[in-house]
Amino acid sequence: xxxxxxxxxxxxxxxxxxxxxxxxxxxxxxxxxxxxxxxxxxxxxxxxxxxxxxxxxxxxxxxxxxxxxxxxxxxxxxxxxxxxxxxxxxxxxxxxxxxxxxxxxxxxxxxxxxxxxxxxxxxxxxxxxxxxxxxxxxxxxxxxxxxxxxxxxxxxxxxxxxxxxxxxxxxxxxxxxxxxxxxxxxxxxxxxxxxxxxxxxxxxxxxxxxxxx
Ligand SMILES: Nc1ncnc2c1ncn2[C@@H]1O[C@H](COP(=O)(O)OP(=O)(O)OP(=O)(O)O)[C@@H](O)[C@H]1O
Ligand SMILES: [Mg+2]
Numbered sequence: 001x002x003x004x005x006x007x008x009x010x011x012x013x014x015x016x017x018x019x020x021x022x023x024x025x026x027x028x029x030x031x032x033x034x035x036x037x038x039x040x041x042x043x044x045x046x047x048x049x050x051x052x053x054x055x056x057x058x059x060x061x062x063x064x065x066x067x068x069x070x071x072x073x074x075x076x077x078x079x080x081x082x083x084x085x086x087x088x089x090x091x092x093x094x095x096x097x098x099x100x101x102x103x104x105x106x107x108x109x110x111x112x113x114x115x116x117x118x119x120x121x122x123x124x125x126x127x128x129x130x131x132x133x134x135x136x137x138x139x140x141x142x143x144x145x146x147x148x149x150x151x152x153x154x155x156x157x158x159x160x161x162x163x164x165x166x167x168x169x170x171x172x173x174x175x176x177x178x179x180x181x182x183x184x185x186x187x188x189x190x191x192x193x194x195x196x197x198x199x200x201x202x203x204x205x206x207x208x209x210x211x212x213x
Contacts (some may be wrong), residue, residue, distance in 0.1 A: 004037075004091040005211060008099040010108075011140030012172055013161055014151030015191040016198060018042075020140065021100045022198050024206065028096055033211035039090045042100040044078035047085050053106040058158040066159075068114035072121065075106050080128040088132070096212070103129075104137055104178055104186070109160065112174030113167045136209055138202060139179050140191035144168030147191070 007024060009017045023041060028038055045054040053074050056066070067072075079102070090097050102124060110116045144165060151161055179186045187205045191198055207213065 001092075001094045004093065005136070005212065006087060006091060006097045006134045007101065007206075008102040008104070008134040008137045009140060010101060010104045010137055010186075011175065011191055012108075012142060012144055012147045012168060013082075014147035014149070015140040015142045016150070016195075017100050017140055019195070020138070020189075020198060020202055021098050023202060024098050024138075026047060027203060027206055028098075030210050033096060033212050037095045037163060039086065039095055039097045040100070041082060041086060042096060043082065043102055043105070044075055046078075046082040047159045048080045050078035053081075058160070060159045060162065066114055068110060070116065072106065072110045072116055072124065074111065076124050076128055079103070079106075083129060084175060099134065102134055102137070102177065104139070108171045108174040108177060112170040112172075113163065133185070135185075135213070138205060139175055139186050139188050140198070141172070141176065141179075143192040144172055157162040 009021045009024070011017050021042075025038055025040060029035070043050075044057050045051045057071065057078075087097050106125075107118065107121055111118055111121050148161065148168065151157075155183055163174070176188075179188050187199045187209075189198060189205070193201070
């Protein structure tokens, strides 16, 4: 059986990742892909254990402060659990996996945002995931203040959303640097456009990569 396809939507807070992940699923369905051949994931999370880890990562606690290295390791604990128990089996069964965040977010948030070295992140990534990479990463770029405004409309902020503006500027810079270094596997979308324009750009990317074509 042909290996499936792992498509990841990445970007900052409130960029529209979850909205566009749903649009990618709609695109696949239109192209005749059946529901049981499409798996949606989100990170951190996507399995019962990884969702428990997500809670630790997102919660703001008064009694303890999660240090950056612990945050990094928890991200990879959740990711490897998801990759090995959900994503890899789905891909081996020839399915499409549409992921809401993956590896690039760790380079951006724990690297750019928290200041952990790229080398440490890469060595942990390589140790637990080896040569596993998404087939396509769609980076949704938006100025942080616009994205936070969108995300903030939904009420209470989580541990990441309450970071300061500089943090999100550093995150955005790493996302864009990675795109510049890997335009072959990362596609860039201007996420501050209206819904129809963003959706159209994503469809153009999927068509150009012959996804479900
Ligand atoms: N192109 C768009 N223009 C305006 N609003 C949008 C657009 N895309 C999504 N939204 C709205 O912005 C909000 C954030 O979108 P969404 O939840 O998809 O972002 P996200 O990147 O998944 O956010 P988070 O980082 O919090 O998971 C939602 O209310 C959504 O309806
Ligand atoms: Mg989301």
